[in-house]
Amino acid sequence: MKIRPKAHVQFAAATLILAALISFELLGLGVSTDELLVHGGSGDIHVTAPRLHFLIGKSLQRLHDGAVVPFDFQLSIAAGSKSNVVARAVERFTVSYDVWQEKFSVIRLRDFRKSSLSLSANAAEVWCLDSIFVSAPTLPADRQLWAHLEIRSVEPRDQILPVRDPNISIATLIEIFSRTPRPQQDHWSFESAVFHLADLKP
Numbered sequence: 001m002k003i004r005p006k007a008h009v010q011f012a013a014a015t016l017i018l019a020a021l022i023s024f025e026l027l028g029l030g031v032s033t034d035e036l037l038v039h040g041g042s043g044d045i046h047v048t049a050p051r052l053h054f055l056i057g058k059s060l061q062r063l064h065d066g067a068v069v070p071f072d073f074q075l076s077i078a079a080g081s082k083s084n085v086v087a088r089a090v091e092r093f094t095v096s097y098d099v100w101q102e103k104f105s106v107i108r109l110r111d112f113r114k115s116s117l118s119l120s121a122n123a124a125e126v127w128c129l130d131s132i133f134v135s136a137p138t139l140p141a142d143r144q145l146w147a148h149l150e151i152r153s154v155e156p157r158d159q160i161l162p163v164r165d166p167n168i169s170i171a172t173l174i175e176i177f178s179r180t181p182r183p184q185q186d187h188w189s190f191e192s193a194v195f196h197l198a199d200l201k202p
Contacts, residue, residue, distance in 0.1 A: 036190040038147050040200030044133040047075060047147055049190050052129070055095065055104065055121040059153045059186050063097035063104070070094045070109065070154035074177045075132050079143045082191075087134045090173035092154070095124060109168055141197045150177060153186040 037048045054071060055063070062069050076088040092109040104124040108114035108131055116127050129149075139145060181187040 036147055036149055036192040038192050038195050038200060039202060040136060040197070041202030043136050045077065045136050045139070045147070045200070046130065046133045047149055047190075047192070048126075048129060049149060052125060052149075052151075052188060052190065053121070054125060054151055054153070054186070054188055057186055060121075062156075063095060064099070066097075066099070067156070068094050068096045071128070072152045072154060072173055072176055073128060073132050074150045074173070075134060076148045076150075077134050077139055078146045078148065079140050082146050082148075086140070087138050088174070089132050089134050090170055090177065091128075091132050092168055092173060093128045093131070136197060136200075139197060143196075144194045145196065146194055147192040149188075149190045151188045152176070152181055155182075155185060 035049060035051055037050070039046045039048065059069050059071075071093050073091045073093065074088060075090075076085045078084050079086045094107050094109055096105050097103075098105070098118070101118060103118040104121060105117045106115060106119065106124050106127055114131060116124070119127060
């Protein structure tokens with residue numbers, strides 16, 4: 001049976017759309033649940049994100065230009081359902097770059113004693129993740145849990161507080177994350193697969 005030209009075009013278009021939908025679905029399945037890995041140990045819940053790289057793009061260019069760039073982190077744990085947040089940790093880290101050594105330095109804003117110098121980009125990113133955690137004893141042991149990590153760069157016009165102000169409050173950071181990030185703002189979001197406290201390993 002011959003396919004008329006118009007019908008042939010419609011058939012080809014439908015085939016392309018179907019292929020695109022399948023590819024999109026496979027892509028979603030490939031990155032949706034393994035982006036954030038949850039670990040226990042020492043009574044705290046830590047996470048790692050193998051695909052996370054936030055020292056890139058506009059933020060990296062600002063660092064190379066000599067600016068100190070703050071990043072806001074929020075790690076939240078939900079129980080029973082993904083919308084039922086039962087615990088959270090928020091931190092602001094300030095990152096600077098030494099153009100001569102080509103190394104990064106990081107300071108946890110609310111505690112200047114928590115800092116690390118002369119790091120590679122990857123080591124700086126890992127150090128920030130290692131420094132934010134949730135206390136395991138505060139979580140229900142008999143319910144399904146999910147971890148969610150959100151990171152946002154702080155744009156120059158949003159740096160109301162001094163870069164090295166230790167008085168930034170948890171309430172201020174939580175309020176920041178209650179707002180939707182602007183389209184031009186660098187931001188990242190990762191979610192874990194469902195887990196139980198008893199399943200966690202260091």
